[in-house]
Amino acid sequence: MVERRLTGMIAAAAVLIVLFILWDIFRPDPRPAGAGEEPVGIVVVPDTTIPAQPAGTAPVLPSTQATAGGALPAAPYHDQPSYIDMLARSETRRRIRNSAGSTYLNDMVSASEDSMLRRWDNRSMTPVRVWFAPTYAANFQPQFLDAMRRAFAQWTAAGVPVRFDFTADSTTAEVVVRWRIQFEIERTGQTDLTWDQNGHVQSAVITLATFDPKGRPMESDDVRVVALHEVGHLLGLDHSGDSTDIMFPTAKVRDLSDRDVRTALLLYQLSPGSLR
Numbered sequence: 001m002v003e004r005r006l007t008g009m010i011a012a013a014a015v016l017i018v019l020f021i022l023w024d025i026f027r028p029d030p031r032p033a034g035a036g037e038e039p040v041g042i043v044v045v046p047d048t049t050i051p052a053q054p055a056g057t058a059p060v061l062p063s064t065q066a067t068a069g070g071a072l073p074a075a076p077y078h079d080q081p082s083y084i085d086m087l088a089r090s091e092t093r094r095r096i097r098n099s100a101g102s103t104y105l106n107d108m109v110s111a112s113e114d115s116m117l118r119r120w121d122n123r124s125m126t127p128v129r130v131w132f133a134p135t136y137a138a139n140f141q142p143q144f145l146d147a148m149r150r151a152f153a154q155w156t157a158a159g160v161p162v163r164f165d166f167t168a169d170s171t172t173a174e175v176v177v178r179w180r181i182q183f184e185i186e187r188t189g190q191t192d193l194t195w196d197q198n199g200h201v202q203s204a205v206i207t208l209a210t211f212d213p214k215g216r217p218m219e220s221d222d223v224r225v226v227a228l229h230e231v232g233h234l235l236g237l238d239h240s241g242d243s244t245d246i247m248f249p250t251a252k253v254r255d256l257s258d259r260d261v262r263t264a265l266l267l268y269q270l271s272p273g274s275l276r
């Protein structure tokens with residue numbers, strides 16, 4: 001009996017062992033599942049934190065590059081004005097067209113090759129520095145300088161927001177006035193301007209003759225009249241087709257007309273630069 005009971009216990013133990021082994025083999029392994037979930041949790045966190053840093057940095061980098069890159073497209077910028085620029089130019093053209101008749105800015109722009117408005121910045125506060133070059137030209141008289149200064153001052157007095165300072169020396173001058181005896185062609189004065197790509201006048205040289213094209217010596221008031229015309233060019237005006245304006249190519253009048261003044265005042269209300 002004892003033997004049979006032992007055999008039964010051994011058999012039961014064997015069955016238990018086999019069951020244990022079987023259970024151990026086929027039991028679901030919690031660690032891979034747990035490990036499978038944990039990495040998901042870990043991945044999720046890095047997925048949100050790692051992009052968070054680039055996301056935080058990324059907007060900074062592109063905007064910095066965009067700002068820096070803003071300098072790079074500078075060249076095409078001039079070829080392709082922005083929408084805002086085009087609107088502004090269109091408005092400027094409209095104002096110029098509407099002024100036709102009361103000013104000659106419209107004629108000036110249609111006659112120009114580059115459709116560009118050129119003018120000084122507002123120089124009411126910091127006058128344009130003018131230097132009168134010394135000269136030994138025959139018939140030059142010191143009162144010619146006073147006549148010149150009066151011509152400059154007449155435009156300022158008419159309301160053009162540009163004043164002139166005549167104390168500059170040759171190194172600091174923006175405008176040089178020089179003299180010659182006569183021009184080879186039919187003229188008594190000439191103005192050469194330099195301006196930047198946006199139409200801002202930078203400097204100028206005004207040359208005046210001490211004798212007219214027929215060889216007659218210039219009088220002081222003749223110098224003032226010629227200078228009025230040349231300072232008109234200095235301010236950015238071109239020629240008028242009306243002989244009652246000082247900006248008529250061969251000036252017939254001796255003072256600024258209302259149209260001269262209106263044209264200059266309008267020019268200084270508009271932004272310089274291309275109108276295209």
Ligand SMILES: [Zn+2]
Binds near residue numbers: 229233239248249
């Ligand atoms: Zn002229």
